[in-house]
Amino acid sequence: MENTTLILTVCLLGVAGFYLGRSRSLSVVGGFAAARNLHSLPGYYGYFTAIWCLLPALAVLTLWFVLEPRVVMALLVDSLPQAQQDLPPGQLNLLLNNVRNFAAGSAIGGETNQVLTDAAAVYLQLQARSRLLLTGLVLACAVLGGVIAWRRIHPEFRARNRVEGIVMLLLVAASSIAIFTTIGIVLSVLFEAVRFFGEVPISDFLFGTNWSPQTAIRADQVGSSGSFGAIPLFTGTLLITGIAMLVAVPVGLMTAIYLAEYSSRGVREIAKPLLELLAGIPTVVYGFFAALTIAPWVRRTGESLGFEVASESALAAGLVMGIMIIPLVSSLADDAIKAVPGSMRDGALGLGSTRSEAMTKVILPAALPGIVGGILLAVSRAIGETMIVVMAAGLAANLTANPFAAVTTVTVQIVTLLVGDQEFDSAKTLAAFALGLILFIVTLILNMAGLRVVRKYREQYE
Amino acid sequence: MAMATSTTNRQKVEAGLSRRRRKELVFRYTGLLATTVGILFLGVFFVDLFGKGASAFRQTYISLDVELSEAVIAPGGEPDFAFADFDGLVRDALRKLFPEVTERSQRRELYRLLSVGAAYQVRDLVEQDPALLGTTQTLWVPASANVDMLIKRSEGEPVEDDSGQLSVAQVYWVGQLQQQELLKKGWNTALFTNGDSREPELAGIRGALMGSFYMLLVTVVIAFPTGVAAAVYLEEFAPRSRISDIIEVNINNLAAVPSIVFGLLGLAVFINWASLPRSAPLVGGLVLSLLTLPVIIIASRAAIKSVPPSIRDAASSLGASRMQVVFHHVMPLALPGMLTGTIIGMSRALGESAPLLMIGMVAFIVDVPAGLTDPATALPVQIYLWADSPERAFAERTSAAIIVLLGFLLLMNLAAVIIRKRMQRNW
Numbered sequence: 003m004e005n006t007t008l009i010l011t012v013c014l015l016g017v018a019g020f021y022l023g024r025s026r027s028l029s030v031v032g033g034f035a036a037a038r039n040l041h042s043l044p045g046y047y048g049y050f051t052a053i054w055c056l057l058p059a060l061a062v063l064t065l066w067f068v069l070e071p072r073v074v075m076a077l078l079v080d081s082l083p084q085a086q087q088d089l090p091p092g093q094l095n096l097l098l099n100n101v102r103n104f105a106a107g108s109a110i111g112g113e114t115n116q117v118l119t120d121a122a123a124v125y126l127q128l129q130a131r132s133r134l135l136l137t138g139l140v141l142a143c144a145v146l147g148g149v150i151a152w153r154r155i156h157p158e159f160r161a162r163n164r165v166e167g168i169v170m171l172l173l174v175a176a177s178s179i180a181i182f183t184t185i186g187i188v189l190s191v192l193f194e195a196v197r198f199f200g201e202v203p204i205s206d207f208l209f210g211t212n213w214s215p216q217t218a219i220r221a222d223q224v225g226s227s228g229s230f231g232a233i234p235l236f237t238g239t240l241l242i243t244g245i246a247m248l249v250a251v252p253v254g255l256m257t258a259i260y261l262a263e264y265s266s267r268g269v270r271e272i273a274k275p276l277l278e279l280l281a282g283i284p285t286v287v288y289g290f291f292a293a294l295t296i297a298p299w300v301r302r303t304g305e306s307l308g309f310e311v312a313s314e315s316a317l318a319a320g321l322v323m324g325i326m327i328i329p330l331v332s333s334l335a336d337d338a339i340k341a342v343p344g345s346m347r348d349g350a351l352g353l354g355s356t357r358s359e360a361m362t363k364v365i366l367p368a369a370l371p372g373i374v375g376g377i378l379l380a381v382s383r384a385i386g387e388t389m390i391v392v393m394a395a396g397l398a399a400n401l402t403a404n405p406f407a408a409v410t411t412v413t414v415q416i417v418t419l420l421v422g423d424q425e426f427d428s429a430k431t432l433a434a435f436a437l438g439l440i441l442f443i444v445t446l447i448l449n450m451a452g453l454r455v456v457r458k459y460r461e462q463y464e
Numbered sequence: 465m466a467m468a469t470s471t472t473n474r475q476k477v478e479a480g481l482s483r484r485r486r487k488e489l490v491f492r493y494t495g496l497l498a499t500t501v502g503i504l505f506l507g508v509f510f511v512d513l514f515g516k517g518a519s520a521f522r523q524t525y526i527s528l529d530v531e532l533s534e535a536v537i538a539p540g541g542e543p544d545f546a547f548a549d550f551d552g553l554v555r556d557a558l559r560k561l562f563p564e565v566t567e568r569s570q571r572r573e574l575y576r577l578l579s580v581g582a583a584y585q586v587r588d589l590v591e592q593d594p595a596l597l598g599t600t601q602t603l604w605v606p607a608s609a610n611v612d613m614l615i616k617r618s619e620g621e622p623v624e625d626d627s628g629q630l631s632v633a634q635v636y637w638v639g640q641l642q643q644q645e646l647l648k649k650g651w652n653t654a655l656f657t658n659g660d661s662r663e664p665e666l667a668g669i670r671g672a673l674m675g676s677f678y679m680l681l682v683t684v685v686i687a688f689p690t691g692v693a694a695a696v697y698l699e700e701f702a703p704r705s706r707i708s709d710i711i712e713v714n715i716n717n718l719a720a721v722p723s724i725v726f727g728l729l730g731l732a733v734f735i736n737w738a739s740l741p742r743s744a745p746l747v748g749g750l751v752l753s754l755l756t757l758p759v760i761i762i763a764s765r766a767a768i769k770s771v772p773p774s775i776r777d778a779a780s781s782l783g784a785s786r787m788q789v790v791f792h793h794v795m796p797l798a799l800p801g802m803l804t805g806t807i808i809g810m811s812r813a814l815g816e817s818a819p820l821l822m823i824g825m826v827a828f829i830v831d832v833p834a835g836l837t838d839p840a841t842a843l844p845v846q847i848y849l850w851a852d853s854p855e856r857a858f859a860e861r862t863s864a865a866i867i868v869l870l871g872f873l874l875l876m877n878l879a880a881v882i883i884r885k886r887m888q889r890n891w
Binding site: 068071162166169170172173174176177178179180181183184186187190191193194252253254255256257259260261263264265273276277279280282283284285286287289290291293294295325328329332354356357358359361362379382383385386387388389392393413416417420421434435438441442445446449450452453 | 477484485487488491492494495496497498499501502503505506509512513689690691693694696697698701702710711713714715716717718720721722723724725726728729731732733737738739754757758761785787811814815816817818821822826844845847848851852859862863866869870873877
């Protein structure tokens with residue numbers, strides 16, 4: 003059976019299980035009128051049966067999806083002639099890929115030969131067998147699970163407690179996914195990064211000033227280790243982030259102040275959704291705008307003022323990124339300002355200070371921790387931003403602090419290293435994971451610090 | 465003496481007053497300026513976007529009398545759709561309009577006025593209605609992108625080329641066609657019915673739209689139940705312990721992890737470890753569900769938190785179990801908030817492109833995906849791909865695709881606002 007039909011069939015069996023379980027619970031006590039003799043509501047007996055119908059079957063199905071390709075491949079390799087089995091892993095994989103494509107009926111590179119057609123036949127046979135086995139096993143699990151649960155139904159059976167126990171387990175599993183995601187990120191990035199550091203010393207990576215991964219295709223190449231110095235990427239990221247912050251922090255902060263202190267209700271109700279709109283625009287759209295509108299404009303303006311401006315200047319990317327971050331800064335600053343008790347402001351005004359004095363001398367100092375926390379989050383956002391810089395910043399790693407020059411960033415390099423067909427275990431692709439590790443660690447620290455400060459500060463006045 | 469100091473203090477204050485008021489004004493107007501910066505950008509952005517993209521919804525068509533010759537289309541009696549020379553038919557029709565063009569190289573230049581899509585259009589026509597074989601049909605076929613751009617630039621005036629994309633002769637021919645009213649601008653259907661293409665006039669966003677749709681389907685199926693279940697557990701059942709604190713901090717951090725890192729996770733786990741297919745909406749959807757999960761959890765927790773405890777107390781006192789209290793009473797009341805959070809998470813997922821680059825969804829894919837494991841791309845990624853194309857006509861289409869994307873985002877956010885307004889209760 004096809005996967006979709008199989009899943010649908012299992013679901014139907016589950017529904018059937020529900021009704022069978024429910025009606026059995028009623029029939030064991032002798033009809034609807036006597037339902038109060040049951041321990042639980044009749045529906046719970048239905049749910050109990052349905053769950054036992056579904057869970058084992060779905061568990062088998064998931065397990066099968068994970069394990070089946072490996073098992074089939076292993077069996078396929080076993081069936082190959084000895085000469086092919088002894089091929090180096092790369093070539094063997096190529097062969098297996100060809101077998102799979104050939105079996106699927108699509109054209110393959112290279113000529114077909116006896117080994118290939120034989121293997122394809124074996125592969126198709128294995129697949130057919132696996133499918134049959136899977137269908138049988140899943141349906142058996144569903145029926146068997148349902149029947150066992152159904153037979154256990156009797157008036158004293160505590161169906162509600164059982165069902166609630168299982169639901170609780172599901173809830174716990176759902177909330178642990180977040181943890182597993184983090185572990186998954188850390189492990190996947192760390193694992194590849196460690197492999198990378200096996201090839202390129204970590205000190206060369208962290209403190210080297212020359213980044214040109216393209217030259218390191220061959221492992222024995224002279225200087226291949228020297229070309230993974232990530233310092234230019236870090237400075238490039240910092241330069242663009244710095245420009246973005248120079249735009250976002252003053253503008254965002256003043257916007258928050260103006261909307262909280264000066265603007266009329268009407269203005270606030272128009273301006274706030276508009277700013278939220280700014281936050282909702284996808285980053286790829288900002289990138290397009292940066293590359294096609296802002297960058298040429300920056301270039302023209304710069305050149306008319308007599309500067310030499312690269313067409314992919316850090317300034318253009320930074321400016322647009324700054325605008326993207328304005329809503330984040332202004333909403334976090336707004337939260338921080340709102341959290342300062344009104345009595346402090348009233349006190350300052352009562353002593354005769356102007357509104358701006360109350361703001362700068364009383365409210366802002368009190369709100370400072372919250373604002374700093376917000377800025378940390380904004381910096382983390384800017385460092386991790388990808389699309390704007392991929393589209394508007396350069397690819398060449400220049401070690402410069404000149405905003406008119408083209409620089410590259412960590413995220414740009416991750417994308418360029420991984421997009422396109424790459425051999426997965428070259429130093430080049432592994433370098434992307436090492437950069438990812440650095441990016442993850444830095445943003446994690448900034449986020450943790452930012453969130454902590456913001457929360458602690460919020461509690462201070464509550 | 466006391467009198468004296470008070471006057472001096474007063475004088476001091478009064479002396480400084482005008483300076484302080486000036487500062488106050490400056491501060492106030494700086495704030496106003498800052499507020500307008502963001503809004504001004506938004507204005508410039510939309511004007512620029514629509515200025516660039518609106519024209520992409522229209523396309524130039526050329527009227528041709530195409531002779532659907534049986535000898536060409538059905539040499540063996542049956543129409544041969546795979547190999548018949550439909551191109552030749554269209555070219556013959558065009559040549560009839562300009563009988564004076566006889567030289568080979570000139571003819572080739574003439575043919576370049578037409579899009580390669582013209583031949584496909586003729587083929588599809590015959591395929592749909594074989595009875596047309598042997599007749600001559602007047603068809604509006606798409607012009608090539610360069611002609612299209614020329615017509616759009618000239619805006620109804622007699623054409624004049626300034627870009628150097630077309631030769632002098634080509635511009636002259638276009639002018640002739642224009643004079644004979646054999647050119648028209650019509651709705652650009654290809655933009656919505658085609659997949660990607662190397663020819664700008666044939667490139668459409670349908671493949672990308674379907675890819676995005678399948679991905680969001682996977683995302684919502686996984687992220688919504690999981691997110692809600694996690695929120696219910698954390699808010700209603702989790703004991704106050706170190707572990708639940710860790711989960712809490714973890715979720716908040718996860719919401720701020722750069723999206724590209726999720727792409728690295730997807731590449732390492734789903735593609736390299738679980739060997740799921742590259743470029744598939746299934747993998748994209750899995751990555752996006754991990755990405756949106758924290759957003760949904762945080763929103764759902766807020767929604768659950770806003771249900772007053774009196775509801776729980778009332779249900780408990782009538783004998784409901786804790787699970788029944790949550791699922792029968794709290795959840796229905798928190799549902800609008802959860803839905804709003806989910807829609808906002810989905811709209812974030814729809815606009816996301818960085819993690820999709822990591823899992824191979826940037827390939828050039830012509831076919832419209834028909835399932836979860838077909839190679840596909842997503843709308844934002846299509847925008848990224850087109851933005852990189854050097855042709856001017858692609859810049860126009862990129863803006864059009866952005867307009868469509870923003871339209872969808874706007875719709876989703878509107879839905880969220882409506883749900884919040886109509887269904888949410890204030891306690």
